[in-house]
Amino acid sequence: xxxxxxxxxxxxxxxxxxxxxxxxILRVTDAGRKxxxxxALRHCSFALQPxxxxxxxxxxxxxxxxxxxxxxxxLRLTEGEIAVAGQVVRSLPAHPDLxxxxxDKPLYRQYSVADTLEIGRHLNARWxxxxxxxxxxxxxxxxxxxxxxLSGGQRTRLALALVLARRPxxxxxxxxLADLDPLxxxxxxxxxxxxxxxxxxxxxxxxxxxxEIEDACDHLVLLTGGTVTLQxxxxxxxxxxxxxxxxxxxxxxxxxxxxADIVELRRTPRQITVxxxxxxxxxxxxxxxxxxxxxxxxxxxxxxxxxxxxx
Amino acid sequence: MSAPAAVSVPExxxxxxxxxxxxxxxxxxxxxxxxxxxxxAVMAALVLWHRIAVLNLYADNGIIDPVACQAGNxxxxxxxxxxxxxxxxQSDLAGPWQQLKTLWLVPSIIGAATGAAxxxxxxxxxxxxxxxxxxxxxxxxxxxxxxxxxxxxxxxxIGVGFLFEWTANAYGVASWTxxxxxxxxxxxxxxxxxxxVSFAVGVAAxxxxxxSLGALLVSVAAALGLLWCLVFGYQYLGPVExxxxxxxxxxxxAPPPRAEFLGTGLLDRTGSEIxxxxxxxxxxxxxxxxxxxxxxxxxxxxxxxxxxxxxxxxLTGRAQLTWTLSGISAALSALFLAIGxxxxxxxxx
Numbered sequence: 001x002x003x004x005x006x007x008x009x010x011x012x013x014x015x016x017x018x019x020x021x022x023x024x025i026l027r028v029t030d031a032g033r034k035x036x037x038x039x040a041l042r043h044c045s046f047a048l049q050p051x052x053x054x055x056x057x058x059x060x061x062x063x064x065x066x067x068x069x070x071x072x073x074x075l076r077l078t079e080g081e082i083a084v085a086g087q088v089v090r091s092l093p094a095h096p097d098l099x100x101x102x103x104d105k106p107l108y109r110q111y112s113v114a115d116t117l118e119i120g121r122h123l124n125a126r127w128x129x130x131x132x133x134x135x136x137x138x139x140x141x142x143x144x145x146x147x148x149x150l151s152g153g154q155r156t157r158l159a160l161a162l163v164l165a166r167r168p169x170x171x172x173x174x175x176x177l178a179d180l181d182p183l184x185x186x187x188x189x190x191x192x193x194x195x196x197x198x199x200x201x202x203x204x205x206x207x208x209x210x211x212e213i214e215d216a217c218d219h220l221v222l223l224t225g226g227t228v229t230l231q232x233x234x235x236x237x238x239x240x241x242x243x244x245x246x247x248x249x250x251x252x253x254x255x256x257x258x259x260a261d262i263v264e265l266r267r268t269p270r271q272i273t274v275x276x277x278x279x280x281x282x283x284x285x286x287x288x289x290x291x292x293x294x295x296x297x298x299x300x301x302x303x304x305x306x307x308x309x310x311x
Numbered sequence: 312m313s314a315p316a317a318v319s320v321p322e323x324x325x326x327x328x329x330x331x332x333x334x335x336x337x338x339x340x341x342x343x344x345x346x347x348x349x350x351x352a353v354m355a356a357l358v359l360w361h362r363i364a365v366l367n368l369y370a371d372n373g374i375i376d377p378v379a380c381q382a383g384n385x386x387x388x389x390x391x392x393x394x395x396x397x398x399x400x401q402s403d404l405a406g407p408w409q410q411l412k413t414l415w416l417v418p419s420i421i422g423a424a425t426g427a428a429x430x431x432x433x434x435x436x437x438x439x440x441x442x443x444x445x446x447x448x449x450x451x452x453x454x455x456x457x458x459x460x461x462x463x464x465x466x467x468x469i470g471v472g473f474l475f476e477w478t479a480n481a482y483g484v485a486s487w488t489x490x491x492x493x494x495x496x497x498x499x500x501x502x503x504x505x506x507x508v509s510f511a512v513g514v515a516a517x518x519x520x521x522x523s524l525g526a527l528l529v530s531v532a533a534a535l536g537l538l539w540c541l542v543f544g545y546q547y548l549g550p551v552e553x554x555x556x557x558x559x560x561x562x563x564x565a566p567p568p569r570a571e572f573l574g575t576g577l578l579d580r581t582g583s584e585i586x587x588x589x590x591x592x593x594x595x596x597x598x599x600x601x602x603x604x605x606x607x608x609x610x611x612x613x614x615x616x617x618x619x620x621x622x623x624x625x626l627t628g629r630a631q632l633t634w635t636l637s638g639i640s641a642a643l644s645a646l647f648l649a650i651g652x653x654x655x656x657x658x659x660x
Contacts, residue, residue: 072444074660092449092659100444102660106437108339119338122331123445123452129325159441166446167324 023086025050025097025170025202026071030080032226033066040066041226044080048202048219050169053192055213055234056206057298058223064206065103067223068172072100085169096126099168103175105159109148113141113158120162132165135191153184160188164195173205177212189216210295222298224305234294241297244274246287253284264300275300328446336452336459343428344463347421351467354414355474361404361411362478368400414475415496415505416538418468422506423534425460426513427526430655434521443659453652461510469503490571490624490632495545496538500633504640505541509534511647518654537643541636546573548639549632552625555618559611571624577616587614 024047033041041063048054056064069075071082073094081088084095094100107116113136121127136143139157147155156176163171173192177185193216195201204221207213220237222230230237241263246253248270257280264275275292283289292300327334337344374393433439443449476498496505513530520526551573559577579585589610624632 069660074440074443092443092656093446094444096446102437102440102444104437106440108438108441109436111338115338119335120445121325122327122335122338123442123447124326124331125328125446126324127326127328162441166326 022049024048025085026204027083028067028071028080029082031067031070031077031082032079033063033070033075034078039078039226041070041077043227044223046221046228046231048170048204050202051196051200052219053196053203053205053217054219054221055217056204056221056223057208057210057213058206059208059302062208062223063226064208064223065174066226068100068174068204068206069102071172072098074100097169099163099166099171101159101163101171101173101176103178105155107147107155107159107162110146112144112146113150114143116147116158116162117165120165124166126167128165128167131167132161135161135164138191139187152179153181156180156184156188157191160191164191164201167199168201170202170204173203175206175208177205177207177216178209185212192216210298214294220294220298222301224302229305230298230301238292238294238297240278241292241300242276242279243290243292243296244276244280244283244287245290246272246274246284248272250284250286253287256280256282256284263297263304326446329451332447332451332455333459336455340425340429340456340460343425344460347425347464348467350417350421351464351471354417355467355471357414358411358471358474358478361407362481364407365404365478365481368404372396372400374400411475412494412497415494415502415542416535418464418471418502418506419509419534419538420531421464421468422509423513423530424527425464426510427517427530428523429456429460429514429517430651431517431521431523431526434517434658435523439655439659449656449659450652453655457510457514457648461507464510465503465506468506469500472497472499472502475502490546490549490626490629496541499629500637501541504637505534505538507644508537508640508647511644511651512537514651515647515654518651518658521658545632545636546571546624548635549624550628551622552628553620553622555620557618559608559616559619567623567625570626573622573624575619575621577611578618578620579615580617582618584620585615587611587616 026048028044028046031041031044032039040061044063044067056067058064066075067082070077071084071089071094073089073092076091083089084098087095089095108119111119117129117132117136120132121129136158139154139161141150141154141158147158150158156179160173160176163173171192177188180188192201192203192205196203203217205213205217214234218234220231220234221228244257248268250272254265254272254274257274257276258278261276261278261280262274263277264273266273275296374396430439433442442452447455475494479494479498495501509530512533513526516526516530516533517523520529552570555578576584577587587610
């Protein structure tokens, strides 16, 4: 089985432009952050092109929040660097073109929606009141409602309005869809997509649930154990993988597959299922091939990373 | 590096930062600020009421100029009947005044409480992440919040301090001096200085503990500890005056008018203070006051005493005392606020 062989030194997640040859709006270079208990992030490198919506996927504790908070200037890296629009992030305030939404959507809960928007307006030099109010209206947020009385989904919509009203070029959203019902999740996704199309916004959103980002994102960065193990456009990532299924006792056929490209191997008495990162030169007789889903690819790589750690 | 593709920004952009941070900081602290100012206003009203009561009492008894009695108080001189009546009337007012004088605790407690709430509630709700990821930088946000929370309260405390002093002067006698213990923290700039330090201690506690109740308890305890040090040690910040006499037993306890008595003792030939034993055989057999004094003189002299001294603080040294105290308060506050900022920055996420 492959062992972290997909780690990119400094891979570029291309935007809609496709090539990834332009200047990235976010570049993470060999980033590392060490806490007392150990490294939360290590040798993490990736880059985002403008206009992309990228999912930062990984299990709990993979370092997703750490890399987002570091990009927002909230914590300092132990090693490496993060640059936003060409400027290395050193300290607060965050880059003016960057918006950040933390995982728990921190807001002043004792204030009303209207007061919260006013606080946002007064704390920002660049602020689009019309957009903020429109996003709140779209979300059905009563202006006089206290933030503490809002549902989780409504708070997310308000927090998102505050982030987008700053008119950033890139937004970093830490698990924005985690506590939303399917309808609210769809509405948030639509808001992000609309802003991306309307204003060329770049989005990096973290999640540990693949199904919730599959429809919203066009790119993927997979983070495991603080390191990037897979990245690229979602279509490319899925397309380069192959799911092979063969008889459960066909060890000969299994031996014909390139072992270095095997991401995941599952056995039942009846069949063997192999997720391959790449195309085999020869498909063993009696085996079938399928295009894997994104979830199968991600889960396969997560299991691969975990078993590599165990080994 | 070439710039990345710019986001299309609409023409109507109406953010007000960094100036707007003042409004935001005020909006976030409005309630606690109003409570603090309200308590100080009640304190000021009580002091003002007391002043009016004092003056009315004098007027009702036909005493026009209580200040004229000032020179006579504290000295063994004959005082006029009018002054005797003034001093008598003051004993009626002493009770409520003594109660009011304990209000020197209030500014410190207000400062500690508001300082403790400044960032601990933000940490509890993690709203510091929201504030610190807007356009306003961490230092500017910290400074703005501290300034908005602190300046009105310090100004109000100083106002109450001078109101106290003005009221004390209504008594018109030397016993109500602004450098007297333990009322010194009531007067002039001192309540403001104490509120400043207490507030800074509260801010540091709020960022160290990141928990409202704990920060409140720690900062109030620390503020009261600082006050205790001040009440019992402020005299040594001012220019201490000393008078000496070769008459070792003289009752030289009265310092000049409106001065604060600090202490008395005996000195040896080299000018060093010495401890004296009263265990002299002849002392028990002495008859009459003058004989007792001469026995005491011999008793002290036999133990090496050559001079008696009295230490006091002159009212003219008040400016030095106040400035020294203000400097120490400013330095301590800067230290605690620096700790608060460093921890806010370090624990931003």
